[in-house]
Amino acid sequence: MRAKTQYELTSADTQTILALVRAGTLAEAAQRLGIDASTIFRSVQRIERGLGQRLFERSRSGYRATPLGAQLARHAERIESELAAARSTVQASSDRVSGSVHVTTTDTVLYGLLLPALHDFVALHPALSFELTATNSLASLTKRDADIAVRATRRAPDHLVGKHVGPLRIAVFAARSSGIQASDGDALARCDWAAPDASLGDHPSVLWRKRHCPTVEPRYKTNSVMAVFELVVRGFGVGILPTFLARGRDDLVQLTPPLDEAESQVWVLAHPESRHLPHVAAVYTHLSQQLSGAFAAGDGAL
Numbered sequence: 411m412r413a414k415t416q417y418e419l420t421s422a423d424t425q426t427i428l429a430l431v432r433a434g435t436l437a438e439a440a441q442r443l444g445i446d447a448s449t450i451f452r453s454v455q456r457i458e459r460g461l462g463q464r465l466f467e468r469s470r471s472g473y474r475a476t477p478l479g480a481q482l483a484r485h486a487e488r489i490e491s492e493l494a495a496a497r498s499t500v501q502a503s504s505d506r507v508s509g510s511v512h513v514t515t516t517d518t519v520l521y522g523l524l525l526p527a528l529h530d531f532v533a534l535h536p537a538l539s540f541e542l543t544a545t546n547s548l549a550s551l552t553k554r555d556a557d558i559a560v561r562a563t564r565r566a567p568d569h570l571v572g573k574h575v576g577p578l579r580i581a582v583f584a585a586r587s588s589g590i591q592a593s594d595g596d597a598l599a600r601c602d603w604a605a606p607d608a609s610l611g612d613h614p615s616v617l618w619r620k621r622h623c624p625t626v627e628p629r630y631k632t633n634s635v636m637a638v639f640e641l642v643v644r645g646f647g648v649g650i651l652p653t654f655l656a657r658g659r660d661d662l663v664q665l666t667p668p669l670d671e672a673e674s675q676v677w678v679l680a681h682p683e684s685r686h687l688p689h690v691a692a693v694y695t696h697l698s699q700q701l702s703g704a705f706a707a708g709d710g711a712l
Contacts, residue, residue, distance in 0.1 A: 417460030419482070421489065426453045427465060427479060428486035432555075434472040491683040508537030509689035513697075515560040517544040517636040519676070522655045524560060527700035531693075538689060546610055546635075557681070557690045560697065562674040571685045573678045573698040576705025579653045579668040580615055585645040586663045598665070599623050602647030604638045607631035614672035615650035654704075676701065 425443065429450070433439040436447040443450070454473075458465055465479035475483060515524055520542060532538065543556065566572030582598060584590040590601060605628035606613045613635070619626060630641050635651075642649040643661060650669070656662045678698045684690050 417457075417462075419457070419461075423453070423457050424482065424486035424489060426450060427457070428483045428490065430454065430466065430473050431475045431479060431483040434474070436473070487683070506537050507535050507689050507692045509687075510539045510541060511558065511689055511693045512541040512543065512556045513558045513560065513693065514543040514545060514556040516546055516562070517634055518639070518652050518655060519560055519562070520544045521636060522652065522657075523676075523701060523704060524697070527697055527704065531696050531700075535692065538693070540693075546613075546633075557684055558694055558697065559679040560676065560701070561679060562676050564674060566677045566679060569682075570679045571682050571694075572680075573694075573702075575676050575678055575698060575701040578674045578676050579670075580618075580650050580672050581653055581664050581668050582648055582666040583642050583651045583656060583662050583664055584648045585643055586661050588645045590648060590663070590665065598648060599625050602630070603628040604630040604632070604641035604647045604649040606635060606638060607633050609633045610635070614669075614674060618669050618672045619650065676705070 426439075429439040429442045430436070433442055436450050440447040440450050454466065461478075463478055464476050465482065466473040466475055513524065521544075524542070528540070532540070541556075562578045566574070584601070603619070603626050605619060606616055608631075610616060610633065615635075615638075619628075628647075630638075630646055632638060632641070638649045639651055639655055641647065642651060648665065650672075651662075653664070653668060656664060678694060678701065680690060680694050685694060
């Protein structure tokens with residue numbers, strides 16, 4: 411009887427495994443690969459039958475990799491990195507940097523710092539394209555949900571390459587047209603407030619307000635700090651904002667000094683395996699330099 415040949419993994423198999431490990435659900439894995447969920451389901455079944463081993467544990471919450479599945483995903487990540495490096499080598503042989511770079515950050519950092527920092531850079535590199543994600547949830551660089559993250563955090567994660575660019579300071583602001591001049595807690599408590607909603611319950615501004623103005627129930631709540639900014643600018647009430655958003659504006663008045671206990675640090679972060687890719691490295695280096703310069707010039711603390 412002829413012996414059954416051992417199943418040979420293909421590059422398509424490893425891409426499927428990696429996508430499902432990163433996503434955790436068939437639907438999201440399918441979206442990452444640009445195919446439908448049923449194709450992912452059938453592919454995983456076929457691979458597991460061929461190997462004779464389970465790669466994923468199924469549950470109502472999704473798919474969790476077995477030790478073998480996780481190990482194969484790590485191999486797939488290395489293959490992905492090597493392929494990206496090979497493409498970058500070809501790109502580097504020309505005189506221009508090209509490719510797509512996914513940068514994730516918060517809405518305030520995107521509008522107040524990131525876009526000004528990128529403005530002149532994009533004109534110098536017409537072959538670069540950008541995916542800019544503004545979210546208050548931290549995209550996973552380990553799972554390659556993004557190439558670069560610009561985040562406010564106390565300390566950079568050990569598994570990522572990070573450049574500290576400056577302090578992110580916040581203070582209480584009001585529209586100058588409102589005539590509000592309050593600064594102490596009792597006076598602030600009598601004002602209408604605009605503030606992040608429960609989806610941002612751990613935001614430094616929320617924690618500070620609850621600690622120092624415990625009787626305040628914000629009249630306006632939103633899931634976007636930029637929306638808080640717009641509410642304050644338009645005179646709906648007072649709110650806590652990053653000081654860099656008020657730079658150069660004469661329509662805002664700062665009611666308090668920077669709230670030192672709520673200060674955090676801004677970092678430019680990247681995965682160590684993608685940091686060296688020319689297109690990612692170019693953006694990472696530029697953002698690190700530009701944002702460091704902006705904070706040094708006072709953009710982070712007014």
